[in-house]
Amino acid sequence: xxxVGVPRGTARKRRSLALLTxxxxxxxxxxxxxxxxxxxxxxxxxxxxxxxxxxxVAEGGTVNWAVDALPTTLNAFQADADSTTTRITGALLPTLxxxxxxxxPQLNPDYLESAKVVESEPRQVVLYRLNxxxxxxxxxxxxxxxxxxxxxxxxxKDTAFxxxxxxxxxxxxxxxxxxxxxEVRVTFAKPYADWRSLFSPLYPKDVTGSPDAFNxxxxxxxxxxxxxxxxxxxxxxxxxxxxxxxxxxxxxxxxLDSLVFRxxxxxxxxxxxxxxxxxxxxxxxxxxxxxxxAAGGKGADGKPLAQGPGAQGPGAQEGPAAAxxxxxxxxxxxxxxxxxxxxxxxxxxxxxxxxxTEQAGLRAYAVRKSxxxxxxxxxxxxxxxxxxxxxxxxxxxxxLNRQELVDTVLGPLGLPAQPLGSHLALAGQPAYKDSSDxxxxxxxxxxxxxxxxxxxxxxxxxxxxxxxKAGSExxxxxxxxxxxxxxxxxxxxxxxxxxxxxxxxxKAGDGAGRGEPDADDGLHIVGDDNEPGDGDPAGGATHVLxxxxxxxxxxSALLRQAGYLSGSGTSEDVPSRVAAQDKRxxxxxxxxxxxxxxxxxxxxxxxxxxxGKDGVPLTLRFVLPSGPGSEPLRSxxxxxxxxxxxxxxxxxxxxxxxxxxxxxxxxxxDYDLALYSWPATAYPATDDRPIxxxxxxxxxxxxxxxxxxxxxxxxxxxxxxxxxxxxxDEGTAQxxxxxxxxxxxxxxxxxxxxxxxxxxxxxxxxxxxxxxGFGAPHYQDIGFKKPQAAGAPANKKK
Numbered sequence: 001x002x003x004v005g006v007p008r009g010t011a012r013k014r015r016s017l018a019l020l021t022x023x024x025x026x027x028x029x030x031x032x033x034x035x036x037x038x039x040x041x042x043x044x045x046x047x048x049x050x051x052x053x054x055x056x057v058a059e060g061g062t063v064n065w066a067v068d069a070l071p072t073t074l075n076a077f078q079a080d081a082d083s084t085t086t087r088i089t090g091a092l093l094p095t096l097x098x099x100x101x102x103x104x105p106q107l108n109p110d111y112l113e114s115a116k117v118v119e120s121e122p123r124q125v126v127l128y129r130l131n132x133x134x135x136x137x138x139x140x141x142x143x144x145x146x147x148x149x150x151x152x153x154x155x156x157k158d159t160a161f162x163x164x165x166x167x168x169x170x171x172x173x174x175x176x177x178x179x180x181x182x183e184v185r186v187t188f189a190k191p192y193a194d195w196r197s198l199f200s201p202l203y204p205k206d207v208t209g210s211p212d213a214f215n216x217x218x219x220x221x222x223x224x225x226x227x228x229x230x231x232x233x234x235x236x237x238x239x240x241x242x243x244x245x246x247x248x249x250x251x252x253x254x255x256l257d258s259l260v261f262r263x264x265x266x267x268x269x270x271x272x273x274x275x276x277x278x279x280x281x282x283x284x285x286x287x288x289x290x291x292x293x294a295a296g297g298k299g300a301d302g303k304p305l306a307q308g309p310g311a312q313g314p315g316a317q318e319g320p321a322a323a324x325x326x327x328x329x330x331x332x333x334x335x336x337x338x339x340x341x342x343x344x345x346x347x348x349x350x351x352x353x354x355x356x357t358e359q360a361g362l363r364a365y366a367v368r369k370s371x372x373x374x375x376x377x378x379x380x381x382x383x384x385x386x387x388x389x390x391x392x393x394x395x396x397x398x399x400l401n402r403q404e405l406v407d408t409v410l411g412p413l414g415l416p417a418q419p420l421g422s423h424l425a426l427a428g429q430p431a432y433k434d435s436s437d438x439x440x441x442x443x444x445x446x447x448x449x450x451x452x453x454x455x456x457x458x459x460x461x462x463x464x465x466x467x468x469k470a471g472s473e474x475x476x477x478x479x480x481x482x483x484x485x486x487x488x489x490x491x492x493x494x495x496x497x498x499x500x501x502x503x504x505x506x507k508a509g510d511g512a513g514r515g516e517p518d519a520d521d522g523l524h525i526v527g528d529d530n531e532p533g534d535g536d537p538a539g540g541a542t543h544v545l546x547x548x549x550x551x552x553x554x555x556s557a558l559l560r561q562a563g564y565l566s567g568s569g570t571s572e573d574v575p576s577r578v579a580a581q582d583k584r585x586x587x588x589x590x591x592x593x594x595x596x597x598x599x600x601x602x603x604x605x606x607x608x609x610x611x612g613k614d615g616v617p618l619t620l621r622f623v624l625p626s627g628p629g630s631e632p633l634r635s636x637x638x639x640x641x642x643x644x645x646x647x648x649x650x651x652x653x654x655x656x657x658x659x660x661x662x663x664x665x666x667x668x669x670d671y672d673l674a675l676y677s678w679p680a681t682a683y684p685a686t687d688d689r690p691i692x693x694x695x696x697x698x699x700x701x702x703x704x705x706x707x708x709x710x711x712x713x714x715x716x717x718x719x720x721x722x723x724x725x726x727x728x729d730e731g732t733a734q735x736x737x738x739x740x741x742x743x744x745x746x747x748x749x750x751x752x753x754x755x756x757x758x759x760x761x762x763x764x765x766x767x768x769x770x771x772x773g774f775g776a777p778h779y780q781d782i783g784f785k786k787p788q789a790a791g792a793p794a795n796k797k798k
Contacts, residue, residue, distance in 0.1 A: 043416030044428035047101050047775055048368040048760075052767035057255045057783040063766065066264040066272065066281035070239055074231075075218040076201055077154060079164035088261060091243055091779040092225040093201035094134070094142065098776035103373065103429040103682050105196045110134070110251040111142070111226075113182075117195070120728055123173065124188040126195050132182055133250035136204050136224040144177045144184045149205035151175050153214050160211035167686045168198050191726040193733050194683040202226075228254040228780035239263035255783030266629050269761075274361035279763040280770075284629060285413060288369070288759045294362035365761045368770030369413060371427075372758035373680035375420050376409075376633075378640065378751040381672050383695075383703065383711035386456070386618055393712070393748035394439060395450035396620075396673075399647045401442045405636055406754040413757050420752040423692070424684040424741045427755065428774070431684065431734045436752075438745040447647045451611060451618070456648070461612025611648035620644070620672040622651040623665045627658035633675055636753070640673070666709050677756060680774065684737050685724040692744055694718055712749025 071084040096112055097105035107115060111134050119125035134142040153161045154169040173189035188195070204224045207213050222231050228251065229243035241261040245254045264272045270287045272278045283291075332338060378400070386392045402419035410417040420426065421434025440446065451457075611618040624630070624637045634655070641651040651673065656665055665671050681687040690706035694713030698704050705711055720740035727733040744750070758771045768781040 043418035045369075045371040045416055045773065047771065047773045048370050049770040049772060050366075050368070050762065050767050052785060054252065054255070054781055056786055057767050057781065058786045059255060059783075060257050061255075061784050062258045062260060063256055063280060063763075063769070063782060064260045064262050064278045066269055066278040067261045068266065069263050070234065070236060070241065073219040074222055075203075075207070075214065077163045077165045078215075078219075079162075081164075084261065088241055088243070089201045090227075090776060091229045091259060092222060092227045092231060093203065094226050095200045095776065096128075096202065097196040097200060099373075099682065099774050101773060101775040103426065103680060103774035105682055111202075115196075117728060120191070124191045124195075124728065126186045126188075127178060128184040128186070129178075130182045130184065131250070134226065135248055135250065136226050137230045137246055137248050138224045139248065140204075140224070141181065142202070142226060143181055144175065146202060146205045146208075147184050147186070147199060148175045149208040150199060150203060153208040158211070160215075162211075162215045168192050168194060191728055193725055193727050193730075194686040197683045197686060228252075229259055232258070249780075252780050254780045259779065259782075270362070271358065273365055273761055274358035276361065276364070279766060281761050283367070283759050283761045285632065285757070285759065287761065288367045288413070290359070291362045291365050291367050291761055294359045295366070364764060366764045366770075368760045368762055369415060370758045370771035370773040371415060372756040373426060373774045374677045374756045375426060375680070376636075376675060376677045376753050376756055377423075378753060379666070379671075379674045379676060379710050380712070380749055380751070381669055381674075381710060382749055383669055385672060386454075386620065387672055389454050390748060391450045391454040392456070392618075395447040395454070395647065396644060396649065397439050397748050397751050398441075398443045398447040398450065399643050399649065400640065400751065401643060402751070402753055405639055408636060408639060409632060409754055410757055413759070415757055417754075420755055422741050423744050423750065423752055424688050424737050425682075426680045426774075429680070429682060431682070431737055433738045433741070435738065435742040435745050438742040439748055439751075444647055451648060455613045456611040456618045457613070458609045458611060458648070460614060461610045461617050463615035609648065610650055617650065618648065619650045619652055622653045622673040623661070623671040624653060624655050624675065625658045625661040626655035630658065637675060669705075669709070669711065675753075685721055685733065689718075689721040689725070692717055692721070692740070692749075708749075710749035712747050714743060714747060717743050717747070 065087075067084045067087065068082075069084065071082060071088060072080045073085060074089060075081060076085050076089050094108070094111045096108055096115065098108055100106050109131065111131055113129040113131055115126065115128045117124060118127045128147075130142055136142060151169055151172050152158065154163055154166045155172065156163075156166040156170050171188050171190045171192045173187045175187075176185050177183065178185045186195075186198075203218065204226075206224060207218045207222070220234050225231060225246065228246055228249050230246040232242040232244045234241050239262060243259040243261075245257060262278055264278060264281065266282075266284065269278070269281045269283055270290060273281060273283075273287075273291075378396075380387050380393045380396060382388055382390075382393060387396070403417075406417045406419050416427075418427070419436070421436045422432055425431040425433075622637060622641060624634050626634075637653065641653060644651055662676065666674050666676055678688075678691060691708055692713055693706050693708050694715060694717065695703045695705045695708055695711050703711065717740050720736050720743070724733045724736035724740070727736060758773065760769075760771045762770050763784075765784050767783060767785050768778065
């Protein structure tokens with residue numbers, strides 16, 4: 001049993017999770033880390049936000065923005081803060097280094113004139129120079145006292161503050177006023193590479209200055225803000241949070257009069273859009289196809305959204321034959337059947353009319369699409385069971401065709417479909433590097449060899465009798481008179497068929513009728529489909545995969561490969577005792593067998609049979625959410641299950657309610673395989689460290705896993721994170737993170753699959769809003785296009 005938590009005194013900045021309509025776990029996007037631009041690669045998608053210059057955007061109007069639910073708190077540093085909290089506070093509070101479209105933090109000139117490291121020895125010192133116009137909505141200047149109060153609340157030294165995020169703040173030694181009131185001087189006790197992540201959002205000292213104000217006062221109200229909007233109120237009855245233009249905002253004034261965040265469940269958003277109740281909403285692929293169909297099958301750019309479904313709606317799939325049968329029943333002699341058919345027709349007609357009305361309403365919207373700053377992974381729980389063996393985890397990974405899974409999710413949407421190659425950065429970010437070669441791509445034979453090396457074989461799936469052989473002493477003692485008579489009869493039958501009596505192994509009649517392999521069949525774990533005894537047609541030796549005695553070598557080779565990929569060339573994770581095994585002839589131990597190894601028997605139905613060990617079958621429990629918005633995730637899960645079946649790994653798919661999926665299964669470790677997502681970050685040394693930290697035993701015997709829900713980690717990975725966190729040279733820090741990622745791949749605790757699609761429905765007349773990708777919204781620029789630009793009234797009111 002695992003305890004999901006953090007050791008006392010070492011609390012880290014935690015990344016919260018919530019279930020989304022796409023069936024994966026997502027979380028508020030955390031800020032990012034490098035301002036440099038290096039050779040980032042991989043498939044990327046640009047922002048799709050209907051960009052328009054401010055002079056083409058009308059003054060006034062209200063935009064209704066759909067969110068999953070009202071935020072439980074407006075304090076972004078509390079444990080129950082969610083994506084809605086992040087969305088709302090982004091329009092109300094200072095973000096000193098918002099992300100740009102490539103996921104890089106950029107200095108925000110609305111709040112800062114400059115911010116830089118001015119000293120690194122003997123202590124790191126960062127000097128902030130504030131925009132002299134920056135004030136809170138109550139008229140007070142933003143200053144050093146706000147920085148000091150936030151540091152003290154989040155440092156972790158005062159446990160009266162209920163905070164879930166303190167990474168970086170605990171490294172600060174002191175904060176003081178600089179040369180004047182506009183300067184804030186921050187001195188660190190320990191070097192901190194991710195200093196740009198601090199003080200975002202920045203709260204006024206009225207919120208962070210006391211535990212009561214921090215814990216309770218900021219949950220539903222913010223008296224002072226410093227963004228283009230200010231908070232008017234939170235209405236729990238209507239499920240709305242209303243923001244209005246901030247009259248004290250010193251930057252470019254907000255184009256909109258008000259911005260309303262309205263709680264609309266994901267499954268109700270198509271209806272809400274069609275009724276004109278919301279102007280902006282995250283949607284799923286099904287809703288996107290309906291909007292595209294309403295627009296004539298085209299997206300916002302005038303191009304087809306994808307190869308989506310054809311006719312939709314009630315009765316769309318009814319063919320001529322069904323219509324003819326319905327007509328015949330209605331006009332037939334059976335009055336009861338005719339009445340039922342007429343009622344069904346009327347119900348279908350009404351549904352079709354409602355569908356057509358909704359489609360007419362959906363024509364007012366466009367689908368904006370990009371890639372969300374979050375990725376979906378397959379998590380492998382390495383705490384216990386078969387997946388505690390790294391060979392089995394690697395076999396699972398090598399069985400996956402990740403490209404096929406990516407094509408399933410992103411291909412139909414017309415988005416770049418390329419498997420993700422990093423756990424710590426997304427394609428387009430400066431720190432991105434594809435390190436998946438540290439584990440290797442899809443290879444059925446390699447997966448089978450790894451499983452065989454771990455002892456999972458076809459013959460291992462067959463449960464042997466107590467004596468294993470019909471003539472053994474144990475068998476004689478265990479067998480009764482009735483069993484002996486049965487065996488004699490079976491022996492006579494075998495002799496009649498020309499079979500030697502000595503061929504029986506005591507399991508006759510137990511599995512023969514079902515075509516199951518006997519324990520003495522001599523099957524090997526290979527991918528050869530030849531019949532037993534079939535040789536090479538040309539008379540040559542057959543080269544097949546088979547288990548080899550040096551099981552540790554494969555792990556050694558993978559970790560060394562990770563070392564070369566990450567640039568270090570070595571791996572301290574590998575015990576020196578396996579080094580000599582590398583010199584054995586015949587190829588990689590545990591991967592390839594010498595020439596002449598006998599070909600395996602083929603399972604009668606042509607498919608690979610089940611694997612087992614000591615009579616226990618190799619079956620993994622695959623937990624998936626069962627909610628109505630989780631169909632895409634379950635589709636991916638079904639494909640993964642089929643891929644694993646092909647190498648002999650059987651899965652038991654368990655569907656659980658969305659609300660309990662993460663808490664009761666993923667976080668608690670009640671799964672073997674699971675699919676969920678983590679958000680992107682440009683600060684992996686800070687934000688990803690707890691996700692991949694090696695679990696440590698607690699004094700009560702449980703396991704402290706922080707946020708590493710796969711329970712897989714190494715000391716070396718932890719060391720690389722720690723080194724990067726204190727490295728002030730950005731290039732060196734990025735290299736350390738790339739080395740760590742290669743080792744995370746080699747450990748095979750989690751397999752990144754794809755960057756999540758981001759689909760947003762927006763009113764066609766709106767500008768500067770939609771699928772933001774990495775970028776932070778510029779709320780002051782969002783508005784309705786002027787009539788000459790959009791052919792619509794400038795001051796739209798809802």
